[in-house]
Amino acid sequence: KAGVTQTPRYLIKTRGQQVTLSCSPISGHRSVSWYQQTPGQGLQFLFEYFSETQRNKGNFPGRFSGRQFSNSRSEMNVSTLELGDSALYLCASSVPTGNMNYGYTFGSGTRLTVV
């Protein structure tokens, strides 16, 4: 069973540019969540998608956006990049069971460096 696939693994961008990151969840997983991880702040929740709809959103500016396709693949976009956006961006998929989340399967992440 293939895991969660994130592309690209590494990315270097210049301030002001935009970037699109991709995530393919485990087959059959319809919930995809995105996180930003930095050493000082830990894992910060960006958003969650379920059946192509954004179900939850964290406290990030509007420059951060995402979407989910009918095959559950998801993309996140960051526009007008800032130096502080440098981080490991993680995608996680899960199979929600009622109101319970029994755990995420994470991808290996995309390491974004903004210069």
Add this chain to the structure above:
Amino acid sequence: TQLLEQSPQFLSIQEGENLTVYCNSSSVFSSLQWYRQEPGEGPVLLVTVVTGGEVKKLKRLTFQFGDARKDSSLHITAAQTGDTGLYLCAGEVLRWAGNNRKLIWGLGTSLAVNP
């Protein structure tokens, strides 16, 4: 603000020693998850505990969920170099702001097991 505090933040021990890391909050969680993360990779789910007082064992790792479901501990017996990594706990809170659920993440315990 809901917080989940992990302690200690850093831990460096010799192979063969025992250790315990803690995850504490004032919030009640419907479930609590433990993950281990290696550098440059995404977190990997170790266990999910759901019932207050629950104890789960995974080889040399013992996880306990507090009776009040506000705290948890992870005990490692006879640590090995392969246990090195960042240990993260995440508590699930139901019915946050009208949405189904939210995960609260700790900042992690960075464990180094030296040969």
